[in-house]
Amino acid sequence: MKRIIALMALALVCVGVSAKKEIPAGIRMEMAEYEMNDNVYSLFTYKDDDGSTAYYMSLGREYRLIEGSVNNVMNMSLSHIDETCLFMGTTSDEVFKSFDDLQALLEEEVGTTLEFRCRQTTGGERLGEEIPAICTVIRRPLEGKRLCFRFVAGKRTAEADIVKSAIKSLRSGLKFYLKLHPKEK
DSSP, X not given: OHHHHHHHHHHHHHHHHHSOOOOOTTOEEEEEEEEETTXXXXXXXXXXXXXXXXXEEEXXXXXXXXXXXXXXXXXEXXXXXXXXXXXXXXXXXXXXXXXXXXXXXXXXXXXXXXXEEEEEEEXXXXXXXXXXXXXXXXXXXXXXXEEEEEEEETTEEEEEEEOHHHHHHHHHHHHHHHHHOGGGO
16 A cells, blocks of 8 residues: 555656646746846746746846945945846747847947836846836946946936846857757747
């Protein structure tokens, strides 16, 4: 009797493992990540409560409210983290096209501006309503050309920069992820 129960339990576990993984609503499924200058960019899929799934690229950014030091002994800052996520598409092919479009935008003249669809996090890594983000091609001294995304965060305007190496790394990360998980293509 114990053997039969053990075999049935093992069979149930095997059936559960072989079933296709379904992304629960409101959960981010990370696919690739890139870190640069204390900023983490990530590519993930997100399923909304209505069942629709899309790919997003996180452009997380820390916004410093107050920063200072006391007698060069103690440094302190009061920060707020605003994260906005760029809509990349609903299929992996759309995501690759979005990466190509971002790289092409980096080749444009400094000052070129476009508007992108984004969503901000609402806490617990859930995504809120869609907001516009203004992307401008800029050149920072000693840092080179990059894309600067500006978006409204509460009553402030926050910004996040992304460079070509981050875009290329996330694109490569997606390729690698899809090789490991071909059914998710």
